[in-house]
Amino acid sequence: MTTTLAEQAVADFVQEWSTAEERGDHRALDDLLAKDFVGVGPRGFVRSREEWLARYSTGTVRNLSFAVSDLRIRCYGETAVVVAAQTQRSVNGDADASGAFRFTLVVVRQDGRLQLAGLHLSPNAAPAGA
Template sequence: MADDKSAEKDILRVEAELLHAWETGDAATVRRDLDPSFTLVDSKGAITDYAANVAEVEKRDPAYTVFRNRDQAVRVYGDSAVVIGITRVEGTSGGANFTAEFRFTDTWVKRDGQWKLAASHASRLPE
């Protein structure tokens, strides 16, 4: 149980790093913290991979001013984990402002002693 608590803390730290990286356009952190096999199923059902997500951060479109999680719950299964929660985003895309909240599920894997985000799924919450 103590190992699970330590893993939970590490995962939430890395997840916070990723959120900050999306806000600030820090593609190096995104490259480091995403697993090379990363996939995202977005709120419209589209699937994107590692390269597409890194490119989005590099282009800064969408450009996020807020990218924050809350109500997170972490379940650790050895060298893998699942995090559920709610993400709030604000920013601009194609010149238009947006604000949205999503229920997310993130799947984490431990590779070479580091937690990497391997998969994410987001469902848009009603306004």
């Protein structure tokens, strides 16, 4: 039995997570997020697992599109760090929440399955000199 996460398994997990985010599927996300999940938003706010799920269960956040690209996966035993790009067309309440972002995910194997332990978003600005 291997004790390392395979990159393909992590890539598949990220696809499952991004599909749940796009659909606003709080039930699927409930299964994917670790019990101690912490999410950091693009303006530095911190959300607990319950707050992250409530964005969708209350209908506050709605996504029209949510696409992930440029996955860079590094595996460390039972943990993987994923850096990728994301674009979304979304609303948060009445405000436009669309944008392009970079994110870092911390994916862990707990209780025999992959779970998302942490997420950090940053605005994806053009590189200097571009």
